[in-house]
Amino acid sequence: MDRVDTCLIAIRRILRATELYGRELKQTSGITAVQFRVLQIISERSHATAKEISVRMRVSQATVTSLVDKLVRQGMVVREKSEQDRRQTNIHITPKGRQTLDEAPDPLQQRFVRKFDAMEDWEQSMLVSSLERVAAMLDAEDLDASPVLDTGELKRTLDH
Template identity: 40%
Template sequence: MLMSSPKTVNANSSQTSDQAGNTDRSRSNVANNYEQVLVALRRVIRATDLHSKRLSKHVGLTGPQLLIMRTIRDLGEVTIGTIADKVSLSQATVTTILDRLEHRKLVYRVRSTKDKRKVHAHLTEEGAEILARAPNPLQEDFIQKFQSLHEWEQTMILASLQRVANMMDADDIDASPVLTVGSVLKDDGWKGKG
């Protein structure tokens, strides 16, 4: 019968202990990694929510309302279709938001004299004043920072976020590039016509 030397036994025992320690650390890192991902996601959601609340408190607008008003300001006499294309929202959503802004006397709409099928949106004086006081949309600051990254970093972030969306079964959820929490058409107390 062969007997192993005490050195061999100790070495094997030490090796087994190291492997167990590595496995424990590996499991701990995996748990720590997913927790860090969830914390990062929560921070993004929280930052978006806080910005929306700050915007609402300072100027009484939602993120999509601010984007639409800025688009009207930047493009001048503009059709609803052009606004919808620029802010990546449907024409129906833009029309509903314009109804709310018009009710608050921040915008007005005028039918085109050249083509009666077209309606142009304009800012009122009050709308322009509110817009001048409004903070930048959250995504505007993000876009500036994102565009300053190297292309490989941008691609890596995009791929990672697309993968996260897939893992959360969010591939088929329709979303515009507007950073806001909840529906783009938030309940602001306005009931519309009816």
């Protein structure tokens, strides 16, 4: 097998791993990896604003609104007007949302973060450089992307 095939197989394995994890999360928890990340951000302080979430995830507030709407419908978060600033709406995690976080399978990206953090600094730099190069080779360096390992919902949300 030549290097081109080896590279393409590695890329396909990464895509498959994210697909399979996304399916497992959806089946066991009823939410997508992107919704899971929103819940994680909210749970850090028990509440967050759409702006805080959009900054952390590097997506538009409209995208966050769509994601939060889905979580509200599922009873995992609620919106409440801020008592300090009535113009601001806080998004609070519910007991159901907290339970979902507790019972969900180990997030794929947290596994990645643990293993990445264990690498030497030079290895991290080399990996980042290589992945950025792959993105450029696929003409994907300018695509809007959040630091969430998921293949579907975020793109669909950004398209609408």
